Amino acid sequence: xxxxxxxxxxxxxxxxxxxxxxxxxxxxxxxxxxxxxxxxxxxxxxxxxxxxxxxxxxxxxxxxxxxxxxxxxxxxxxxxxxxxxxxxxxxxxxxxxxxxxxxxxxxxxxxxxxxxxxxxxxxxxxxxxxxxxxxxxxxxxxxxxxxxxxxxxxxxxxxxxxxxxxxxxxxxxxxxxxxxxxxxxxxxxxxxxxxxxxxxxxxxxxxxxxxxxxxxxxxxxxxxxxxxxxxxxxxxxxxxxxxxxxxxxxxxxxxxxxxxxxxxxxxxxxxxxxxxxxxxxxxxxxxxxxxxxxxxxxxxxxxxxxxxxxxxxxxxxxxxxxxxxxxxxxxxxxxxxxxxxxxxxxxxxxxxxxxxxxxxxxxxxxxxxxxxxxxxxxxxxxxxxxxxxxxxxxxxxxxxxxxxxxxxxxxxxxxxxxxxxxxxxxxxxxxxxxxxxxxxxxxxxxxxxxxxxxxxxxxxx
Amino acid sequence: xxxxxxxxxxxxxxxxxxxxxxxxxxxxxxxxxxxxxxxxxxxxxxxxxxxxxxxxxxxxxxxxxxxxxxxxxxxxxxxxxxxxxxxxxxxxxxxxxxxxxxxxxxxxxxxxxxxxxxxxxxxxxxxxxxxxxxxxxxxxxxxxxxxxxxxxxxxxxxxxxxxxxxxxxxxxxxxxxxxxxxxxxxxxxxxxxxxxxxxxxxxxxxxxxxxxxxxxxxxxxxxxxxxxxxxxxxxxxxxxxxxxxxxxxxxxxxxxxxxxxxxxxxxxxxxxxxxxxxxxxxxxxxxxxxxxxxxxxxxxxxxxxxxxxxxxxxxxxxxxxxxxxxxxxxxxxxxxxxxxxxxxxxxxxxxxxxxxxxxxxxxxxxxxxxxxxxxxxxxxxxxxxxxxxxxxxxxxxxxxxxxxxxxxxxxxxxxxxxxxxxxxxxxxxxxxxxxxxxxxxxxxxxxxxxxxxxxxxxxxx
Numbered sequence: 028x029x030x031x032x033x034x035x036x037x038x039x040x041x042x043x044x045x046x047x048x049x050x051x052x053x054x055x056x057x058x059x060x061x062x063x064x065x066x067x068x069x070x071x072x073x074x075x076x077x078x079x080x081x082x083x084x085x086x087x088x089x090x091x092x093x094x095x096x097x098x099x100x101x102x103x104x105x106x107x108x109x110x111x112x113x114x115x116x117x118x119x120x121x122x123x124x125x126x127x128x129x130x131x132x133x134x135x136x137x138x139x140x141x142x143x144x145x146x147x148x149x150x151x152x153x154x155x156x157x158x159x160x161x162x163x164x165x166x167x168x169x170x171x172x173x174x175x176x177x178x179x180x181x182x183x184x185x186x187x188x189x190x191x192x193x194x195x196x197x198x199x200x201x202x203x204x205x206x207x208x209x210x211x212x213x214x215x216x217x218x219x220x221x222x223x224x225x226x227x228x229x230x231x232x233x234x235x236x237x238x239x240x241x242x243x244x245x246x247x248x249x250x251x252x253x254x255x256x257x258x259x260x261x262x263x264x265x266x267x268x269x270x271x272x273x274x275x276x277x278x279x280x281x282x283x284x285x286x287x288x289x290x291x292x293x294x295x296x297x298x299x300x301x302x303x304x305x306x307x308x309x310x311x312x313x314x315x316x317x318x319x320x321x322x323x324x325x326x327x328x329x330x331x332x333x334x335x336x337x338x339x340x341x342x343x344x345x346x347x348x349x350x351x352x353x354x355x356x357x358x359x360x361x362x363x364x365x366x367x368x369x370x371x372x373x374x375x376x377x378x379x380x381x382x383x384x385x386x387x388x389x390x391x392x393x394x395x396x397x398x399x400x401x402x403x404x405x406x407x408x409x410x411x412x413x414x415x416x417x418x419x420x421x422x423x424x425x426x427x428x429x430x431x432x433x434x435x436x437x438x439x440x441x442x443x444x445x446x447x448x449x450x451x452x453x454x455x456x457x458x459x460x461x462x463x464x465x466x467x468x469x470x471x472x473x474x475x476x477x478x479x480x481x482x483x484x485x486x487x488x
Numbered sequence: 489x490x491x492x493x494x495x496x497x498x499x500x501x502x503x504x505x506x507x508x509x510x511x512x513x514x515x516x517x518x519x520x521x522x523x524x525x526x527x528x529x530x531x532x533x534x535x536x537x538x539x540x541x542x543x544x545x546x547x548x549x550x551x552x553x554x555x556x557x558x559x560x561x562x563x564x565x566x567x568x569x570x571x572x573x574x575x576x577x578x579x580x581x582x583x584x585x586x587x588x589x590x591x592x593x594x595x596x597x598x599x600x601x602x603x604x605x606x607x608x609x610x611x612x613x614x615x616x617x618x619x620x621x622x623x624x625x626x627x628x629x630x631x632x633x634x635x636x637x638x639x640x641x642x643x644x645x646x647x648x649x650x651x652x653x654x655x656x657x658x659x660x661x662x663x664x665x666x667x668x669x670x671x672x673x674x675x676x677x678x679x680x681x682x683x684x685x686x687x688x689x690x691x692x693x694x695x696x697x698x699x700x701x702x703x704x705x706x707x708x709x710x711x712x713x714x715x716x717x718x719x720x721x722x723x724x725x726x727x728x729x730x731x732x733x734x735x736x737x738x739x740x741x742x743x744x745x746x747x748x749x750x751x752x753x754x755x756x757x758x759x760x761x762x763x764x765x766x767x768x769x770x771x772x773x774x775x776x777x778x779x780x781x782x783x784x785x786x787x788x789x790x791x792x793x794x795x796x797x798x799x800x801x802x803x804x805x806x807x808x809x810x811x812x813x814x815x816x817x818x819x820x821x822x823x824x825x826x827x828x829x830x831x832x833x834x835x836x837x838x839x840x841x842x843x844x845x846x847x848x849x850x851x852x853x854x855x856x857x858x859x860x861x862x863x864x865x866x867x868x869x870x871x872x873x874x875x876x877x878x879x880x881x882x883x884x885x886x887x888x889x890x891x892x893x894x895x896x897x898x899x900x901x902x903x904x905x906x907x908x909x910x911x912x913x914x915x916x917x918x919x920x921x922x923x924x925x926x927x928x929x930x931x932x933x934x935x936x937x938x939x940x941x942x943x944x945x946x947x948x949x
Contacts, residue, residue: 033540033598033824036586039533041599043606044613047529063882065859065889067907068508072500072632073534073588073618074554079494093535096555096584098622102576110574115563123557125497127534137494138502145504147906149892152505157534161559171533184892186871197882308875363494398526410647414769421524421658428526431610431645445608446528 038162038170044397045447049390053202053380054155054175060198061153061177064190069152071134074125081126083133083362091160093170094123127159131176131374132359139180140363148181148368155377167382178372180359185298188336188355189305191373192320195340195351202380203389206343207350209319212326213299214333214354216282219292220268220324223285224261232256234327237269241325245269268324275303275322282324298335328352338373345383351375397426399486400466401443402452404430409454416454416464419479425486443469450486499623499631505858506908510851514663514838515616515636521659522614522638525651530613532595535586542587544594544823552622554631555584588620592637592835593820600641601824609642609829616838628843639833641820646759649797649816650766652834653781656801656812663841664850667804668811670780673787674760675794675815677743680753681729681785684746685722693717695788698730702786706730729785736764736783743785759796789813799834806844811837858887860947862904863913865891870915877915877925880940886947904930911947 035041042050058068074095081089097104105121112118128134131154139150155175164170177194179187195209221230232255236248243251248269249262257265268285271278279296286292299322306316326339328349335355342350353373360368384390400420402413413429420427430439443451453465463476466485477485496502503511519529535556542550558565566582573579589595592615600611616636625631638655640648656670682691693716697709704712709730710723718726729746732739740757747753760783767777787800789810796816803811814834821829845851861881863874874890881888889909891900904912914926924937927946938946 033601034537035602036533036535036537039535041533041603042531043603044528044530047531051529062859063885063887065862065887067505067858068512069505070503070508072497072502073620074497074500074632076495076497090559093559093586094557095588096557096580098551098554100576102574102579105574113563113566113571115561118563119557125554127556140494141496142502142504147903149903151889159534171535179892182892186890186892305875308872309879310876397528398523401526411769414766415771418770424524426524426526428612429647431640431643431647442608442610 036170038164038168040169040171049384050173050377050381052390053377053384054173056201057155057175057198057375058153060194060201063197064151064194066151066153066177066179069135069138069154070156071128071131071138071154073157074127075134075137077120077124077126079137080129080133084129088129091162092129093127093159093161094119095125095127097122097124128156129160130158131156131174133362135176135178136360136363139368140360140365143365149179149187150181151179153177167378169378173377175375175377176372177374178353178370180368180370182371183369185301185336186305187371188298188302189309191338191353191371192302192306193309193311195338195373196319198375199340199342202384203387204342204344204383207319208321208341208343210321210323210326210339210341211299211302212322212324212337213295214335214337215291215295215298216286216324217295217327219286219289219295220265222289222291224257224264226257226261229256231331233265234325237265237325238327240269271322271324274317275320278322278324295335302336328354332356334358336371342383345386347379347383349376350379350383397446398428398448399425400427400450400452401439401446401448402427402429402454403436403439404433405436405453405455406433408456409433409459412459413452413454416452416479420483420486423483423487425483452482497631499625499629501630501632510845511634511838511842513851514841514845515634517662518616518636518659518836519614521655521662524658525612525655527612527614527638527640530596530599530615531617532589532592532599532615534618535588536595536598538581538585538587540598541590541594545590549590553590554588554620554622555580556586556588558583558585589617590621591619592617592635594823596637596639597821597824600829601821601826604826610640610648611642612638612640614638628839630839634838636836636838637833638835639814639831641829641831644830646762646797647766648832649759649763650770652799652814652832653763653767654770654772656799656834657780659836660801660803663845664848665803665805665844668780669782669802669804671782671784671787671800671802672760672763673783673785673798674756675796675798676752676756676759677747677785678756678788680747680750680756681726683750683752685718685725687718687722690717692792694726695786698726698786699788701730732783732785735778736781739783739785756796763797789815793817795819797832803844806847808840808844811840811844858907859889859909860886861888861911861913862900862907862909863888863890863915864897864900865894866897866914866916867894869917870894870920873920874913874915877913877940881944881947884944884948886944913943 080092101122109117109121155173157171157173159171162168162170192209199207217230217234221227221233236251236255240248252262267281271281279300282296326337328337328339333354334357337354338352339349340351351374355371357369359370402416404410417427417429449469451467451469458464463478464482465474466477466482467474541553562583570578570582616634618632618634620632623629623631653670660668678691678695682688682694697712697716701709713723728742732742743757787798789798789800794815795818798815799813800810801812812834816832818830820831865871878888878890910930912928912930919925924939925943926935927938927943928935
């Protein structure tokens with residue numbers, strides 16, 4: 028067998044112990060919060076039937092789905108007709124019937140439809156699994172990455188939306204973030220705006236243009252709106268909406284005036300108000316709420332998909348795109364034939380959150396789950412003395428290892444250092460005689476003599 | 489978009505909350521034990537370059553690797569020559585350059601070689617990830633399943649082998665199993681046996697035949713040995729080895745007599761003895777050791793791979809194949825050009841362990857991590873009263889949810905039932921007036937009146 032110089036597949040990453048520790052810190056924090064709010068974990072398979080996935084992500088998305096080659100003599104089923112064309116797109120369905128998960132939403136919809144008779148609705152689930160996309164890899168963009176989704180289907184209550192605001196808030200605080208903004212909008216407000224202008228068909232053009240306010244300013248937005256089919260008169264109506272300012276209450280009050288004639292638009296405003304009322308009922312301080320949650324009617328992510336509230340979360344501590352988002356969708360499972368099941372959910376961008384915590388140095392020190400103690404192996408005698416210590420410490424749940432050979436002390440110490448093992452136990456002749464072991468704190472360099480019972484107490488916390 | 493009646497890809501499974509809870513119980517138990525012994529977690533990508541995987545699992549294995557179709561116009565690189573042949577095998581390397589992980593061993597070897605300059609050796613890692621095989625699905629055999637591997641590379645000390653015996657022992661006990669056998673053999677003993685017969689080249693034939701003793705008896709084994717090129721005289725030498733009986737000490741004593749002239753064979757015996765000595769040094773009772781660990785020279789798994797000790801674990805409580813196995817390999821990373829790195833490791837068969845625990849009803853009751861309390865939603869008033877209770881309980885880390893609408897009581901109760909939420913809190917007019925909430929234990933049906941502070945105390949443990 029020829030020796031292959033190994034490399035990673037393009038756009039993929041290994042996770043070493045220190046990275047695993049950090050990623051697990053994020054996942055465990057999120058899980059704990061999700062569970063506190065009554066969400067349960069599910070997992071779906073890494074690959075689905077190709078037919079389950081195609082057509083759900085648009086043409087561009089379809090191209091980015093990783094297809095799995097059929098096993099065995101996969102060409103035997105290819106018709107001569109198709110073969111003679113040698114067309115990559117046409118050949119796919121004949122040689123591939125499975126594909127890697129592209130997101131967690133479509134598999135979740137498939138799951139709900141297939142298990143509908145076993146599920147207790149409202150069904151509250153979270154799911155933390157990798158997804159795969161054949162994107163061009165670049166800094167911060169990988170072909171394998173994790174999504175963390177939390178959704179409830181089968182409930183129209185806005186209490187759910189309010190709890191997602193709290194989930195974001197509690198989770199981001201628990202991760203160590205201090206300054207972030209949870210933006211909220213409602214699809215019905217956007218519909219209302221397009222209605223009062225009398226151009227409901229231009230809703231997408233309108234939101235795409237408005238969404239650029241931060242980047243291109245009011246003039247730029249106006250220019251784009253004109254290009255996209257709006258008139259100067261429309262711009263007059265839109266201006267107070269685009270330039271909406273003040274507190275959330277002030278913004279909603281202004282919107283009410285503008286949208287008074289649109290039933291849909293007023294409904295959107297009422298929904299946001301109800302979400303705020305629910306959040307307040309959780310005894311959230313009004314000022315804190317005002318600081319953290321922001322009505323932003325330029326927010327339009329996934330417009331073709333969301334039907335009610337829309338969320339997006341940004342950190343204000345680091346320049347970074349959104350670290351989460353979501354919203355309400357009225358017809359998630361319709362694609363698989365189950366109608367009228369309303370759902371709402373949000374997701375956390377684990378990779379970006381990882382980068383933010385790294386940049387702000389917010390990962391707790393001991394996320395690396397290595398041993399807490401390394402016992403130095405001096406010779407056969409100290410080894411024999413140390414093995415029962417391993418037993419005694421592990422019995423107390425303390426992670427400990429004995430260096431497996433009597434290598435040079437320097438080598439053993441740098442092993443502890445590299446693995447970031449916080450304590451080293453030295454058991455030499457003197458220690459064996461007295462029973463007082465030498466414990467070295469690897470960070471401070473301090474040494475102290477301890478009996479086993481004291482050592483156990485010290486290590487337990 | 490046409491509506492597709494959804495189905496799972498063949499050989500794959502969804503994991504619903506109750507299954508996730510059980511599987512996480514297994515994984516978390518294993519992780520805790522691995523970490524106590526100084527092992528750290530890593531993860532490798534789901535797909536690798538095809539060249540990393542091919543040729544590592546034999547011809548049959550290569551066929552079972554799931555290949556991923558190249559993205560974009562993947563046929564544009566196919567030569568006319570290959571195209572004209574329409575040969576499934578020859579076409580693969582031209583249209584696929586990535587493949588799904590087939591096991592955790594080869595990616596681990598790739599990982600060690602690529603990260604060799606950053607790793608502290610001995611490198612102790614565990615890895616719990618799914619693998620994929622294009623096997624024919626059948627009962628208990630899936631195309632996507634988890635492997636749980638724990639290995640150390642860069643240390644020849646038999647202390648590692650001894651600790652794997654303890655890891656198996658501690659982990660299986662922690663999972664609730666009581667009666668299991670950790671079988672141990674050593675490749676060098678098998679080599680020694682083939683040597684004393686003078687037929688080292690027939691070692692594989694010999695072990696394949698001996699391995700069938702349980703199934704076909706001594707006569708069957710003898711017949712097969714004769715067919716595979718052994719003589720009647722060889723059978724005479726082999727008989728006491730095949731029929732080895734008694735305690736581990738007695739078996740090793742018998743083997744020493746038979747293998748006295750084989751240096752290799754004696755080395756294998758000495759290694760097993762040293763492993764036993766190490767295990768005893770951990771203050772393991774001799775009788776317990778004798779009951780749990782069994783020298784079994786018919787054990788030959790992965791013979792082309794293992795070079796020293798070989799392990800296999802069986803439960804004696806349920807009829808089931810092995811639930812774990814492993815051994816020492818002297819040249820894991822050689823396939824990627826890094827020579828002379830000795831390693832030893834074991835794996836746990838998570839799917840089989842799951843089935844065993846299910847059959848023996850050993851899963852702890854509360855592996856399903858749903859809410860601990862459902863608050864019944866009677867009407868807007870009780871909802872408003874209940875929301876601050878949610879805050880108060882969650883602040884104490886208690887998982888709680890409020891039914892999101894004032895649905896019929898029966899519906900809310902069966903929701904709690906289906907989600908196996910152990911307690912339901914009823915907050916009606918009387919409760920709101922008195923502040924004494926009605927707590928119902930869903931298992932016993934018992935109801936009691938509690939103040940919030942008492943409820944928190946009750947739910948905390």
